[in-house]
Amino acid sequence: MVGTSIRGSGPTSSKVDSLLVDASARIGSAKVPAPVFTASGCAASGKELDQFFDIASIGGIVTKSIMLEPRSGRATPRMAETPSGMLNGIGLQGPGIADFIENDLRWLYERKVRTVVSIAGNTVEEYGKLARQLREFDWLTAVEVNISCPNVESRGQVFACDPGASAAAITEVRRVLNVNTPIIAKLTPDVTDITSIARSVMDAGADGVAMINTLLGMVIDPDLMRPVLSGGTGGLSGPAIRPVAVRAIWQVHAAMPNLPILGMGGIRSGKDALELILAGASAVSIGTSIFNDPTAPWRIQRELRDELGLRGFASLADAVGYAHTRYEAEL
Ligand SMILES: Cc1cc2nc3c(=O)[nH]c(=O)nc-3n(C[C@H](O)[C@H](O)[C@H](O)COP(=O)(O)O)c2cc1C
Numbered sequence: 001m002v003g004t005s006i007r008g009s010g011p012t013s014s015k016v017d018s019l020l021v022d023a024s025a026r027i028g029s030a031k032v033p034a035p036v037f038t039a040s041g042c043a044a045s046g047k048e049l050d051q052f053f054d055i056a057s058i059g060g061i062v063t064k065s066i067m068l069e070p071r072s073g074r075a076t077p078r079m080a081e082t083p084s085g086m087l088n089g090i091g092l093q094g095p096g097i098a099d100f101i102e103n104d105l106r107w108l109y110e111r112k113v114r115t116v117v118s119i120a121g122n123t124v125e126e127y128g129k130l131a132r133q134l135r136e137f138d139w140l141t142a143v144e145v146n147i148s149c150p151n152v153e154s155r156g157q158v159f160a161c162d163p164g165a166s167a168a169a170i171t172e173v174r175r176v177l178n179v180n181t182p183i184i185a186k187l188t189p190d191v192t193d194i195t196s197i198a199r200s201v202m203d204a205g206a207d208g209v210a211m212i213n214t215l216l217g218m219v220i221d222p223d224l225m226r227p228v229l230s231g232g233t234g235g236l237s238g239p240a241i242r243p244v245a246v247r248a249i250w251q252v253h254a255a256m257p258n259l260p261i262l263g264m265g266g267i268r269s270g271k272d273a274l275e276l277i278l279a280g281a282s283a284v285s286i287g288t289s290i291f292n293d294p295t296a297p298w299r300i301q302r303e304l305r306d307e308l309g310l311r312g313f314a315s316l317a318d319a320v321g322y323a324h325t326r327y328e329a330e331l
Helices: 097-110 124-134 163-176 194-203 239-255 270-279 296-310 322-330
Strands: 025-027 030-032 036-038 079-082 085-088 115-119 142-146 183-186 208-211 215-218 233-237 261-263 283-286
Touching: 025 283, 036 296, 079 233, 085 239, 097 115, 097 124, 115 124, 124 142, 124 163, 142 163, 163 183, 163 194, 194 208, 194 239, 208 239, 233 239, 239 261, 239 270, 239 322, 261 270, 270 283, 270 296, 270 322, 283 296
Parallel strands: 036 283, 115 142, 142 183, 183 208, 208 261, 261 283
Antiparallel strands: 025 030, 079 085, 085 233, 215 233
16 A cells, blocks of 8 residues: 655645646556546547547546446436536446457557556456456556446445445455556445545555546436436436535545545546645546547646646646645644
8 A cells, every 4th residue: 555645745836837747647556647547438448539639648548347248238318418417327338348358458558558447346256257357467557446336245235335345346356456456446426424435445455546436316307207317317427526526535635645546527627637636636537528528638638737837836746635735724
């Protein structure tokens, strides 16, 4: 685990040329030269984005959560617009881990893209089987463990809502994964105390946390007078959830200032990304914004550098959690 504090020391001058800002970032125990990643499920494996910008130039691609077997996901409709956001009920559609390794992972490796593979299981054993299949790929930047999945062995209760189940999934992944591959646990904000979940996964061997996943929501069509999504409920994302992300990141960073956080939730601009970093994120992921601007990760990475330079930060690391320092100084 991480030993020293990762809280940033603040700006070093009134303004720094953005080209001189050191934008390298921490994600789990890995250091990457750039701080912006895609968010799982919002850019598949990055192939489609590669026509809009060089995907090897951003922090990396976080792939869509992959499960053991192929899945067709839920029936349509599985997307609904909401004020300042969207609701999705895709249901983890995907080709299964074997096909993913053969096609997507191979392509990402050949393309030299920093890659975080997101895995999702229905049981602790499934998480272990997925991790075992990834064990040989020691070039991965990290494995993100999406624990926002129903645990079929516990009446369908979502792993990430229970500290014990969350820890069990991470312990199993740590047990079988290559020791050099960092583990990032992806947390849901749909809990009373997100710090207790973060602590349990950290104690179980996670090198960092990714937060936040979508919030559970529902949209009802007033004309049809029934839920819009085929599955009834879905995950809320986009700018509407950014204050929830900022709050959750703030709480986890305050409780565990040494735990690297990959922050996400409604980031649309470099300024939005900076907000999550000031709360305590050490790198960020871009999700829903990609749907209306496929260049968003690349654009936001450039904007973030400008925002840091404008505020006199010589490095991104100096800004991590800095709002805590300012806030505490004024109390
Ligand atoms: C269409 C869609 C699919 C998603 N699929 C996944 C997924 O497979 N695994 C996962 O961990 N998160 C998934 N997410 C959640 C995102 O990775 C992210 O945590 C969330 O959307 C908040 O970020 P945003 O507001 O920038 O989209 C998905 C989100 C959307 C909108």
